[in-house]
Amino acid sequence: MQATGAKPAQPASSPAPAAASAPCPRSAAIPAIPTGRAMWIMMIMMLASNLLASFNQSLMNIALDQVATDFHVSLSVANWMVLGFTVVAATVITMAASLLKRFGVRKVMMFGYAASLIGSLLGFFAMNFPMMLVARLVQALTVGLFFPVVTSVILTISPAGKKGTMLAINSGVIGVGLAFAPMLAGLMLTYFGLKSLFLIPAVLSVGLLGLGFFFLHDIYPREDRAIDVLSVALSFVGLGAVIYGLNEVSRNPLPSALVMVAGAAAVALFAWRQFHIKTPLLNLTPFKHPRFVCGEVLMMLGYMGSIFMSLLLPLYLEGTVGYSAFVAGCLLALPILCYAGSCFVGGRIEDKHGIWPLVPAGFLLLLVGFIGVEFTSSAVLVVAMMVCAAMAYVGVGLVFPTLKAADLEVLPKEIYAHGAAIHSTLVQIAGSIGSALFVGVMSADVDGLMAAGATKAQAYAAGFSHTLYIDLGILAVAFVVSVIFARIMRKKRTGK
Template sequence: MQAQAVNLKKVRKMPILISLLLSGFIGMFSETALNVALSDLMKVLNITPSTAQWLTTVYLLTLGILVPISGLLIQRFTTRQLFIASLSFSIIGTFIAAMAPSFGFLLVARVVQAMGTALLLPLMFNTILVLFPPEKRGAAMGMIGLVIMVAPATGPTIAGLLIENLSWHWIFWLSLPFLVIALIFGILFMQNITKVTKPAIDWFSIVLSSIGFGGVVYGFSSAGEADGWNSVKVWIALVLGVAGLALFVWRQLTMKQPLMDLRAFKYPMFVVGLLMVFICMMVILSSMLILPLYLQNGQGYSAFKAGLVLLPGGLVNGLMSPLMGRLFDKFGPKWLVIPGLALTAAALWMFSDINAASTVAFIIVLHSLLMIGISMVFMPAQTNGINQLPQELYPHGTAIMNTLQQVAGAIGTALAVSILTSGTKSYLSGVKNPQDPVQALAGFTHGVQNAFIFAMALAIAGFVLGFFLKRVSIRHPQSGPMH
């Protein structure tokens, strides 16, 4: 990464961007679309909720293990090699899922799909960092934001429609041709934009990283299952994960060529940006789990109707991302992030009062406000943070950001589920007849309200952190003509 492999003036940026964004969109779509199909899969495949949950857990787990080594892969392989490998894994995984006759096949398919996503996400961020100078990065990152947010927004709605009219297999059949088109487009237009430096592979670091990040993600993901925090496997996984991470950090700090260069943490705006992204991911993923649950179990909506209710907010978020990117380039992060977190906290506070009398219009407006708030925070904080890093730390910075997003997702969903469960239990323990359906619904609603209060507390912590944000105005020396 010390030198560019090509003159960046000769690189055609648009075709590269389209290849990455199309494949990123389909990867994110199939990840979230399957969540809506889980209840349908339980009936068709005759599996329990905790077994079905593995389809999400194993995906997160694979990302948690592979994303930390992406910095090494970006330095060892060319952009084209990584892109083609990523799309190949995604296509094979999607094809296995589309053909899957049983739960076992579907689980294997999810692992292969996640391998593709684990290669693609860091590659997408790193490519944008190399192709675009700091003053134009906000708009480019905004395009990624558009993809990352619109795909999960449309996923549940389209999946609901497919499940009602065809079968869950069609979620994958629909994705397959788009992935093939993205691969062909990438083969034709993708160029190598970084120099391969072939750093040494430290296998001990890879093992420690896999145990550390894998253990934490698995532990928190498993806490969302039936036994929750009382499960022995949750605590074994978390203890192993924390021990693995401690050894991993020690190992990286004592190596000349670390697997994940932790010098990135010396840059204060990178750390603030990282914490912002961590909080945002916890808020987004806990809300996106709790709200559909409430709409289906609390309001009695079908999967399709629940998806439709959440669609406007997701689309608003996606469409706001490029605008926020351009505003970030012009004004910097502070005047977007602080109002964004205030809006997020206000929306979550109002969500904490949600009940059976809440109208569809009220939920759509609140969800849209929440998503506008998140769009004002996520990309500006992330881009500002990475802008402070010197160029040789780009692969490591993106690896750290993407890894901690997976960890934040696992922690956010696990805590939201356990707060929802404990809130429901505590309410029902104080009523005369817990079996009464009216009381059961009231208990569930109480649990949902508690989960939104938890998300609001996170947003308030982020709001306070926002006052420490400063615009990064560093110009890194480029060996390619980037400015």
Template structure:
């Protein structure tokens, strides 16, 4: 029995989906380097500005669960075309933004397009390539997932240095239009169009669950946990998540088939993916703040300083992917999370207002070498354990949780950063701004350390799983 679907242009389809997903993931962190400029242009504070990233991830977290419905209602070409048009419209709105509110709306519209694209990439790639090529292909998928948000600050730093931050959106808009013209017409359908009944209650519960939790985490940067603006959406989100989960198990055609979590390696792999995405998004918002606000580097210099670690990730990801079948997820995830944990410890030790920048760059390289070894093996090993009919549900559940993790990473980073600054000011005063800013960044890296340790412990429960065929 064939282990994959025959399509006319498998490599082109994969390339369009990967590049479209890369643009969407790049957009997650692209404004981090521009945050100080945007704060100045619109007279806002950091905790307000971070909504440009958190809001984007919030929409992804709400929308991605719908993907398992969308692939059963619309053809692959229809979904790709719609995603590219919506992303382009969002970028256009952001370019024209005369206020922070308009810019935020543009970002949220952009996120709708990315929310369609990302799970579609997983589902299609798993369906159109034979099992013996899956390791190498998923290695490139892993690279897209890590390089998109990781390269965001670097590429946007280069753009900001030669023009306005609005050109970040212009470039994304142009790339989406090119994909729409060149790639969308070549998309063959790989979906099984059954048009299942849409369960409105599941949609509402999913939206309240993921929206409430991410909103509460993001608002922690501005208000204490005891404030009603935090505990009410958090409580509503947790209750809705429990009700959503119970409902999915009772339904004959669930919105997201949570029975995927009955496969142990899928569950472990998804948690490791959550940990890795949390770390990537946390680092992607903290490092630009540190390099620009504390060490006083320009946007282009800060972007270039983050480039070596990204290049190392780009080099290592295909190597990990091509050797995955021989080495296995067990070895790679253990080595990866060991490197991440070591890097987090060293960053906490060295980060200050006077740290030589070469030390930060070197440790960042260690951290991203670890990321390259965790994300693709964890993800592929997780999906390998699922039967093909559960790929759409598996990728929807995994992508939802990783986007929530990304949003949580951004929110927790800013919250820890603010708490760290206040802690430093209480002890030493606020006479030297770079000192308490450095104190805030240092404190925020404890969240990376804790997440790295959790990932390292879980990696010892990983068992290599073989792909299932129909």
């Protein structure tokens, strides 16, 4: 096998964000797609980059209780460490395709590594809540760039017939990051304090920044492409307003509802504008394909289930049971590793047989696992609760990457990149909605119950149970819809 090899890029049919329909004005040469060992090295770099991004994204999941305690704020305020992060990430994702067209893979990825490093250093030296929040917003730039760019690069350089498998491996790698982040973050948090959490992504960023100089290559044609500033503003303000309203709706229903309506109007205006400007920030053409839309809605519902577990389970283990952040992180590691394993299995099955009955089975596992979590959490049976959580995580692993691959496959190749960008944006939106809804409701319950004289453990247990019932209702609807959708997709695939 040769150390390097390349074949000419095919911009007309490539699923890359940088594919152009007109000759590239910046360079006469069309970049080459690496093959052989060079391709696999770049693939490993992409997977490692998403490992960093997933660690950045989940860094504070185990630490919300500590943030609230250290900075003397409510859980809903502490939750902006997660919410602010996801709003910025979702906004940047809408810009990723345009940035990639203008600057290429190498510069975009290197900027992402630098943003992760700068944000991590800001967090380590933060003196108060606003400073640490700013650090999280800088880190979010990395996730907003990496998730769509890495997906598009994997789709472009994967060997024929292996796209679904490689996307599943990518989801599995993210799952590994999500599994070890709570454990490592819990260890640092318990023994070295809140700010020490930022040392881990700082070290990873330095390593990838150094390796990027040698192993990252531009693989797409470049073009001067304007970025519509008004679209960026509408996206950021709209998403921020919707998420703020959801986070506060349990405390101040009417004002929060009005803020959400205003945010939804801004998002609608953003969508309208994308169809009426020459260079849209986010090409929404994939939404003209009903199967893509239905699959993405199901993906968002399934992802909200994983958000519940990654944010609310640590709060229960720390606030109700009284475990340290390290112990809580260790308990969560095995269930999340089950997610990583099921991602790979689901990808292999989807490549060969499609999404029936894989996706409905995943939602059923999610639903049954959550019902088990409700019964075991009420009785404070921690080990049994983790077993049920593992079952639910397996369900997420079967649903999430499988739907991602299936949704992109229904699109014409020339709009793969736009579908990938939309998918990554919707993942962040689903995470924001889930986080704002679940943590917002639990925070309101905890504050109200503790003001009425309940202990912290009692308040956290009641809030956890309340939010769990909300998620069970969402998942029940998702399961029914998934059965109908998967059967339709099966008929399209087999003709029967």
